[in-house]
Amino acid sequence: MTASLGSAALALAFLSAVFAVVAALAGRHGDRRWVDASRYAVYALFALLTFCVVTIEVAFAGDDFSFALVQQHSSIDTPGFYKLAAMWSSQEGSLLLWAWVLSIATLAALYATRDKLRELVPYATAVMAAVAAFFTGLMLFGGGVNPFSTLSPVPADGVGLNPLLQHPSMMIHPPMLYSGYVAFTVPFAFAIGALITRRLDASWIRATRRFALIAWALLGFGLLLGARWSYTELGWGGYWAWDPVENAALMPWLIGTAFLHSIMVQEKRGMLKAWNACLIVATFSLALLGTFLVRSGVLQSIHAFGDSTVGPYILGLIAVVTIGSAALIVSRLEDLRSPKRIDSLASREAVFLVNNLLLVALCATIFWGTFFPLISELFTGETASLAAPWFDRYTTPLAILLVLFTGIGPLLAWRRVSWASAKRVFLAPALVAAAVGVGLALATDAAGEPWALALFVFAAFALTGLTQEFWRGAAARRSLAGGSMPAALVAIVSRNRRRYGGYIVHIGVAVLLIGIAASSSFQTNRDVTLSPGQSAVVDGRTVTYERPTVSFDEEAFGFGAVLGVERGGERFTLRPSRRFFRPGGVEGGTIASFFDGEATSEVGLKAGLGSDFWTAVQPDVSVVQRRVRAADRGFRACVGGAPGTPPQCRAVSRLMRAAAADPSLRPVALAQIEALQTATAKRLANGYLTDERPATFRVIVDPLVTWMWIGGLIALAGALIAIWPARGPRRSPVAASELEALKEVKYREIRDAELDHAAGKLSDEDFALLDAELRNEAVEILDRANGKRANGQPAADRRGEEAGSPGL
Amino acid sequence: MDPQRKRKVRLVVALGAAVLLAGALVYTSFSASTEAKQPSQLLSVAPGGSYDLTGRVVEGSIRRDGERIRFRVADRDGGESIPVAYSGVVPDPFRGGREIILTGEVERGVFAGQRDTLVTKCPSKFTAAHDS
Numbered sequence: 001m002t003a004s005l006g007s008a009a010l011a012l013a014f015l016s017a018v019f020a021v022v023a024a025l026a027g028r029h030g031d032r033r034w035v036d037a038s039r040y041a042v043y044a045l046f047a048l049l050t051f052c053v054v055t056i057e058v059a060f061a062g063d064d065f066s067f068a069l070v071q072q073h074s075s076i077d078t079p080g081f082y083k084l085a086a087m088w089s090s091q092e093g094s095l096l097l098w099a100w101v102l103s104i105a106t107l108a109a110l111y112a113t114r115d116k117l118r119e120l121v122p123y124a125t126a127v128m129a130a131v132a133a134f135f136t137g138l139m140l141f142g143g144g145v146n147p148f149s150t151l152s153p154v155p156a157d158g159v160g161l162n163p164l165l166q167h168p169s170m171m172i173h174p175p176m177l178y179s180g181y182v183a184f185t186v187p188f189a190f191a192i193g194a195l196i197t198r199r200l201d202a203s204w205i206r207a208t209r210r211f212a213l214i215a216w217a218l219l220g221f222g223l224l225l226g227a228r229w230s231y232t233e234l235g236w237g238g239y240w241a242w243d244p245v246e247n248a249a250l251m252p253w254l255i256g257t258a259f260l261h262s263i264m265v266q267e268k269r270g271m272l273k274a275w276n277a278c279l280i281v282a283t284f285s286l287a288l289l290g291t292f293l294v295r296s297g298v299l300q301s302i303h304a305f306g307d308s309t310v311g312p313y314i315l316g317l318i319a320v321v322t323i324g325s326a327a328l329i330v331s332r333l334e335d336l337r338s339p340k341r342i343d344s345l346a347s348r349e350a351v352f353l354v355n356n357l358l359l360v361a362l363c364a365t366i367f368w369g370t371f372f373p374l375i376s377e378l379f380t381g382e383t384a385s386l387a388a389p390w391f392d393r394y395t396t397p398l399a400i401l402l403v404l405f406t407g408i409g410p411l412l413a414w415r416r417v418s419w420a421s422a423k424r425v426f427l428a429p430a431l432v433a434a435a436v437g438v439g440l441a442l443a444t445d446a447a448g449e450p451w452a453l454a455l456f457v458f459a460a461f462a463l464t465g466l467t468q469e470f471w472r473g474a475a476a477r478r479s480l481a482g483g484s485m486p487a488a489l490v491a492i493v494s495r496n497r498r499r500y501g502g503y504i505v506h507i508g509v510a511v512l513l514i515g516i517a518a519s520s521s522f523q524t525n526r527d528v529t530l531s532p533g534q535s536a537v538v539d540g541r542t543v544t545y546e547r548p549t550v551s552f553d554e555e556a557f558g559f560g561a562v563l564g565v566e567r568g569g570e571r572f573t574l575r576p577s578r579r580f581f582r583p584g585g586v587e588g589g590t591i592a593s594f595f596d597g598e599a600t601s602e603v604g605l606k607a608g609l610g611s612d613f614w615t616a617v618q619p620d621v622s623v624v625q626r627r628v629r630a631a632d633r634g635f636r637a638c639v640g641g642a643p644g645t646p647p648q649c650r651a652v653s654r655l656m657r658a659a660a661a662d663p664s665l666r667p668v669a670l671a672q673i674e675a676l677q678t679a680t681a682k683r684l685a686n687g688y689l690t691d692e693r694p695a696t697f698r699v700i701v702d703p704l705v706t707w708m709w710i711g712g713l714i715a716l717a718g719a720l721i722a723i724w725p726a727r728g729p730r731r732s733p734v735a736a737s738e739l740e741a742l743k744e745v746k747y748r749e750i751r752d753a754e755l756d757h758a759a760g761k762l763s764d765e766d767f768a769l770l771d772a773e774l775r776n777e778a779v780e781i782l783d784r785a786n787g788k789r790a791n792g793q794p795a796a797d798r799r800g801e802e803a804g805s806p807g808l
Numbered sequence: 809m810d811p812q813r814k815r816k817v818r819l820v821v822a823l824g825a826a827v828l829l830a831g832a833l834v835y836t837s838f839s840a841s842t843e844a845k846q847p848s849q850l851l852s853v854a855p856g857g858s859y860d861l862t863g864r865v866v867e868g869s870i871r872r873d874g875e876r877i878r879f880r881v882a883d884r885d886g887g888e889s890i891p892v893a894y895s896g897v898v899p900d901p902f903r904g905g906r907e908i909i910l911t912g913e914v915e916r917g918v919f920a921g922q923r924d925t926l927v928t929k930c931p932s933k934f935t936a937a938h939d940s
Contacts, residue, residue, distance in 0.1 A: 234899065235900045236897070236899055236924070241927075376841060384843045386837055386840060387842070390836070390841070394833065527875065527896050527897055529875050598900070598901065601900055616897060
């Protein structure tokens with residue numbers, strides 16, 4: 001019943017999306033009734049998809065196995081927390097999630113632009129609604145991916161959620177990635193609108209910048225969670241494997257990073273318009289490609305879903321998006337041309353351009369490596385694949401250069417920087433970097449890993465430069481407004497969220513890359529086989545296998561070990577284990593089948609700021625399994641009432657015969673047999689404690705890996721600061737015209753230059769030149785505005801009133 | 809040099825560098841890659857070369873032998889199988905019946921896998937379509 005309601009809501013959602021496209025296009029010449037109609041259709045789309053999501057989640061929470069989706073991804077024994085997350089472990093559920101998040105993003109975008117960009121919004125609405133129509137349509141007509149398919153007769157229990165996915169970060173990792181992918185639809189849609197209407201100034205960027213930033217932050221956080229899951233759950237001790245699906249999420253993030261930088265150049269200088277349009281199209285296409293790779297199974301990946309029917313459709317969408325956008329950009333090339341040129345290579349915009357090229361190169365490399373199996377099959381007829389070392393070889397130098405530029409970019413002012421100014425800002429970071437390099441080379445074995453050493457040196461440069469930025473900004477604020485240093489820091493950050501939020505992201509990325517470089521270059525990774533009581537020395541630490549452990553609960557049998565780790569008086573205990581899950585949805589199996597489900601490693605981890613000590617165990621359960629098989633044979637004989645079996649067997653076999661005759665007795669008989677089997681299995685499993693079998697341990701000492709997670713969280717915090725809306729009276733409630741917006745931008749530029757000057761980034765001469773230039777440009781804009789209004793104040797007055805209030 | 813010319817020179821240099829780098833990328837990828845082979849194809853190759861073995865682990869063939877693990881891998885659609893030896897810790901999803909990818913070489917009829925190259929592909933990890 002609820003399933004058919006859900007199905008109907010999904011069908012209506014599809015129709016709403018289609019109607020929103022039609023209405024938005026009908027309203028493209030400014031007919032408000034059509035534009036409003038498309039807006040209402042988007043509201044309806046959101047409401048209907050919300051209903052669908054709630055229906056599914058209620059079915060999961062209530063173990064409603066008439067839903068095929070629930071039956072296949074959950075079970076009565078699945079912990080409640082994971083029942084809710086099980087929705088997006090399925091293909092149907094993730095498509096629904098995609099569509100639902102898209103409807104939220106569309107709603108938010110329409111709200112954010114409710115009184116702006118009248119010409120452009122209808123087209124943007126049409127694009128977003130078209131994507132929503134595609135995904136809802138896919139669920140309805142894609143073949144076997146309708147989340148509301150039902151089962152009849154209704155099974156008693158479900159298959160259960162794969163235990164590997166039962167990890168807290170799995171609750172939030174997929175929704176984060178999807179939301180990131182989806183949120184990039186908004187800037188893409190507005191870019192298409194801007195291209196169609198030829199309104200190619202920076203207004204579409206200003207309207208959607210925050211969406212791009214949110215998408216970027218969500219995608220980045222999703223990647224970080226995935227890495228964390230791999231590190232703590234998958235039992236191999238790594239966090240990144242260059243797996244196609246990981247790459248698929250990394251690529252849009254990289255191009256999105258490039259986009260976030262280069263749109264600043266368009267906002268401030270009116271340059272790189274065509275480039276920005278290309279970047280957002282690429283980002284969105286790569287986001288779709290990410291969705292496609294997970295769904296299609298074209299590339300061998302541990303993430304790949306089996307054979308899927310939706311792959312070709314998504315591929316079709318990608319083709320439409322890329323070819324259509326490319327044609328649109330080419331047809332608008334004249335409008336995309338900018339009259340301005342980059343003034344100097346020593347300027348922030350030039351550094352942004354270099355950073356863009358590096359990021360695109362990085363993405364292109366990863367793209368090539370990811371799709372190499374297909375490329376090679378095309379050219380040589382043989383599928384061949386590239387492994388992690390190939391990726392590392394190319395991405396390492398690019399990542400090192402990027403770290404350098406995370407330091408250089410913030411130190412340079414816009415337009416041009418003279419040698420005198422440059423010397424002033426680069427001196428301290430360069431000295432610190434040199435000292436760190438020499439220090440590390442002499443005091444540690446870092447010289448043996450030149451790439452890692454280079455990264456540490458550049459990261460030291462970047463971190464010093466960024467610290468200096470905060471320090472000087474706060475000092476300038478203090479000399480102006482007084483107060484304490486921390487108060488001044490808070491003040492400059494909250495008054496210049498975009499700037500300092502961005503710097504905090506840079507700090508986070510530098511810290512994260514230090515963690516990656518240290519943990520990948522200086523890791524000790526060994527497999528040792530020990531019997532209880534034996535010890536091994538790994539990286540100066542004595543690891544002792546003290547004793548085996550056995551545990552059982554509703555879902556799994558765990559075979560583990562107590563490991564004592566000791567080094568120079570410091571001692572701690574780790575308890576890695578391996579859990580063998582009972583497969584769900586089977587009844588009347590053998591005891592051996594208890595061990596047939598998934599097995600997952602529970603790692604023993606001692607995390608620390610200096611290094612992590614990571615262990616996983618591979619217990620030898622062959623003896624237990626042999627005993628289990630023997631027990632199964634005995635059990636069969638017992639149930640059959642064979643001669644010579646113990647007297648209790650007669651009761652069991654009587655019960656089985658009765659159940660065979662009377663089906664209503666069957667559940668009772670099965671429950672009793674299962675109870676007997678479970679008791680036997682526990683007894684046999686406990687034998688592992690006295691078996692004294694050797695177990696294989698993987699022991700990893702990972703230096704500084706914790707800083708990877710810390711750096712990621714710092715970057716996330718920085719992104720949140722940059723996303724947070726600025727408060728204050730500057731935001732006028734009235735619809736801002738394009739000239740008003742330009743004026744705003746120009747004033748901000750003047751304030752930025754003043755801040756740079758106060759913070760010592762610009763020498764007096766540089767500042768005088770730049771300030772005069774900017775003020776002239778501001779006057780020009782004001783004159784144009786006044787010319788239009790014809791009744792405005794004289795430009796000079798306005799200038800005196802607005803300028804001279806740097807963001808301090 | 810006039811700025812127009814300077815820009816052009818810069819562009820040519822940048823493009824040249826990009827082409828060179830792309831060439832290196834393409835060239836090394838073909839030599840660094842390992843060919844993927846199914847067991848039936850591997851049975852006939854000359855010894856020595858390094859390959860990616862792809863196929864399905866034969867149910868019930870997994871045996872532990874000290875630190876080594878021995879099992880057989882068959883073509884994805886059944887058929888011929890090859891014995892495999894692998895030392896080290898296997899990934900969590902590794903089991904009989906699962907699809908795997910493993911890098912290594914053939915030594916006296918046995919495929920010897922390199923440590924840490926075993927990838928378990930697990931279609932049932934997210935869907936249960938195969939048993940419905």
